[in-house]
């Protein structure tokens with residue numbers, strides 16, 4: 205998963221991108237980068253780490269020009285190495301081209317093989333680099349024809365922000381898996397993964413980029429066209445609403461905060477239980493827990509205090525680091541928990557390891573009964589469209605029944621929201637992809653589904 209942003213026609217383009225990346229930090233904590241263009245020279249800064257570590261204000265001063273794009277990365281294709289930091293930057297026929305990609309292509313291997321046979325030399329192990337090679341090979345006609353030609357060859361999930369000379373280009377795959385919106389700031393325009401990036405830079409929300417739309421922003425002029433390969437229906441990722449996006453964002457025509465509250469309320473309707481209070485596993489469970497408490501008319505308490513100096517625990521490439529960060533992140537308040545029957549709301553269970561640790565902490569703090577409620581259905585199938593849901597073997601619900609998971613996590617009861625219940629809280633449920641819960645994949649999945657499909661083909 206990743207965060208992407210682009211700014212056109214603004215004298216502080218790279219500063220706005222820099223600030224926007226802070227707002228999008230939750231979408232990727234492994235690396236960050238910005239590319240800007242001043243009409244003559246291209247400027248680039250990219251480094252591993254959080255936005256604050258990867259990019260500093262002095263470096264941003266050097267990123268001159270009125271157009272800039274940025275990216276923060278969580279690897280879903282390719283390993284976490286320096287070569288794989290985006291935006292990817294090349295110069296082709298004297299035009300600088302930079303690409304920032306969110307999502308996963310599903311025809312990576314086929315396109316890679318074809319391009320390599322035709323002479324392309326790859327530098328990274330990311331599916332995103334394929335887009336650069338296709339752009340270099342297919343250039344003919346005007347910008348629109350060029351992009352329609354290239355993007356029609358891609359399958360799977362892509363929200364893109366590109367810089368092509370002094371034009372900022374935005375695009376979404378025909379299913380609209382990942383979000384992308386357009387904002388306006390002074391005379392300039394902003395493209396961003398989520399609307400919270402617009403709020404931070406005090407830009408006005410204009411609209412979402414439509415599934416299958418390509419938008420070209422040059423100066424303060426916007427043109428748009430659509431890919432001819434239209435999808436039968438949309439397939440917005442429902443997990444963005446459940447967990448991934450920030451609650452202060454509006455995506456897919458929904459406010460994320462209210463969707464999460466409605467998920468919690470629906471969960472309370474489906475799985476009530478008598479208890480002293482409702483609490484969340486912060487931060488991800490907060491909003492569903494509020495909805496659950498409101499619906500069940502039970503008090504809401506804070507049983508865990510979050511250490512804010514530590515990021516999202518799953519956004520760590522190795523299990524060792526994940527385990528360490530899980531422990532350091534939350535502390536239980538025993539004065540609140542001692543002798544109490546508690547309902548603990550969490551947004552989802554993926555591997556089950558975090559949840560198990562959390563429940564142990566609650567027991568240690570003295571909770572008497574623990575009833576866990578999950579604001580989505582069991583995750584039974586991997587994601588091939590950009591969420592790092594690993595192979596079936598790592599997904600606990602693909603291998604254990606709900607009762608077995610309850611035993612593993614050591615709770616007195618465990619209940620999940622139903623698929624129908626989850627879909628009932630969004631405005632237009634047929635427009636959502638729920639493959640991770642149902643196994644119904646809207647786009648054909650790749651034969652080789654490894655995150656490292658291109659690894660080993662490239663010299664390190």
Ligand code: AMP
Pocket residue numbers: 447488518550551552553554555556557558559560591592593
């Ligand atoms: P666990 O109990 O170990 O499955 O951890 C569950 C918590 O991690 C929940 O808050 C999940 O929403 C969150 N999470 C979100 N995305 C992922 C992911 N791709 N891999 C693992 N955990 C994730």
